[in-house]
Amino acid sequence: MVTNEQRLACAYLLKVGEPPAPALRSFVSEHGVVAAAEAVRSGEVPDSVATETSARRHIDTAAEDLAAAKSVGARLVTPEDEDWPAWPLLPLTNAAARGLKWASPPLGLWVRGSASLEESLQRAVSVVGARAATSYGEHVAAEMGYGLASRGMTVVSGAAYGIDGAAHKGALNANGRTAAVLACGIDRAYPAGHSTLIDRIAAQGLVLTEYPPGTPPARHRFLVRNRIIAALGAGTVVVEAGQRSGARNTAASAAALGRVLMVVPGPVTSAMSMGCHDLLREGLATSVSSVAEIIESVGLFGEDLVTKPDSAARPTDGLDSEALRVHEALEPRVAHAAERIAEASGVPLSRVRALLPALELTGLAERCESGWRRAKEPV
């Protein structure tokens, strides 16, 4: 059980420390959230923590923030909560421990949506991409969102225009689960044109952010937010990305976190696929063309290896190269003697004499009075 004091302390620290706040995060882990908040408030903290907290430590809006969240149907989930997604966030903790400061995990998460955070994120795939997506990219993102959600996966993305929105919508259309990670306060809808979509996501899935209510989106916050998207999916699929794009930042984060990085190929004539192809070419990502390939790549279900659609079998499929050459040397209408077939195929006469009856048995050759001809292929 989380005490009211702990939740207030968490809300206070989320307001004071602009994420990622790696020193503050370590300080909280070491001293507990209540003692850490008290120390921050009084300014009696190590220099590294002071750097991250001095600008705002006098601002304590914890109670107001919790009330503001409540008024939009949101709650604050802290690491002390049972529903905290510790397992999906573990790559951030590990990366931060390896010295990647940008990867420091959030101090808490503001959440809209009644679904369980921990359960929803057990099987999740992140689908991201360009805002200025093409209709091809949006089509593929929607199909993948739909297919992943239909197979019980939660589709994580950033609620942006273009690929993000298409992926969320695909999942919603499948009546599946989807989670949007915002770069602003939980009481804000950004982009404004997606406010209805964000409401639908909250109703059917989850909307999350580490930013306290009222926080406006800002460019650096999108980049910081991307580490959470990259962490929450067992893998990240980049559907379309220009050569310079936020999606490439999420991709780089996913790779650095040891998450499976996947890209969807597209026309080489499309600028919006250039970022994807670069990631492929640099060997950083796997190519995925279907939901089955995504699930195979993230390896969540061992049994879900991709089975290729059967390509049409040909009656000559089982033939070895000599038999194939003899079969090719047969003409469909005119019959020829074995000697002539040996010459045409270059296969020794003795082998031709052995192979022709075998081809007859499998229905590929016909014996006539004047020799052998090719049988009509079965329809």
Next chain:
Amino acid sequence: MVTNEQRLACAYLLKVGEPPAPALRSFVSEHGVVAAAEAVRSGEVPDSVATETSARRHIDTAAEDLAAAKSVGARLVTPEDEDWPAWPLLPLTNAAARGLKWASPPLGLWVRGSASLEESLQRAVSVVGARAATSYGEHVAAEMGYGLASRGMTVVSGAAYGIDGAAHKGALNANGRTAAVLACGIDRAYPAGHSTLIDRIAAQGLVLTEYPPGTPPARHRFLVRNRIIAALGAGTVVVEAGQRSGARNTAASAAALGRVLMVVPGPVTSAMSMGCHDLLREGLATSVSSVAEIIESVGLFGEDLVTKPDSAARPTDGLDSEALRVHEALEPRVAHAAERIAEASGVPLSRVRALLPALELTGLAERCESGWRRAKEPV
């Protein structure tokens, strides 16, 4: 200098041994072409050679074949000729020596076109793909054929409909070099609808085949021919390929020969790109989106590393994360005191006071009576 006797012997053996004839090829290497032909003709050869030659050893049309070739402006190039492309064919010799019988090099090549074989193939790239190509695939193949030829590369392909034809045409349109490797006699045009194209290739580049004049195309001959296409290019680019296609066979040959295998990505919604994406996914091929990337991949010119087109630089590009946060916290119209900016950005006040004048110097911030605001971004 090649003697008439040697050329006749080579023509005789090309007629007798259906390619690839690995035992015959070794036998010729060991004994010389004239003695080998004599032994084959008399039937006094090891069993392995007899298997490859007994069906046709009684047919000696060498003189007629040379005459038929001459009548269509073709010549026979033998391994004894100065113009023999020994270097491009070396991967076949090496693979055959490793026991890959299908890779046995040709005994000789029938050639149309006045260009030097050896010189033309010094810098060559093979471009192959589906016959049932899409307009996307044909467009990309033509562009790549044009671009490679413009940069002095010879474009090798198989003269088929679809990708092959588009690649040849692209090279011809650049007034560059292109080489078509046929799976039938040099006096035949297959497919018939490409007879004009094949004539144009012969006039401007090269048409080659190991099959003697009069040989009809046959399914197994396309597969056998593909090893030569795979060998002659320093790398092979598959532009489009279905999941089961001849292009995939050429791709597998190129990979087995140690040649660079490249594929062009395409829409995942296109069946004609599935073979390419499978090769990518299986880690067998490199993704290429441009001529520059092909040339970089084949590594023919060390200096030709791909330079990315400059993406538009932003004035904030050089800023570190604290400066970026301070800049984001500035408003374009309303000026604020440094204290307020410290709160909004979460950056310590002392750092904000140092960063604001720095941002002013680079034209990103403006000092006003009431504090600081964001400067208009330079157009």
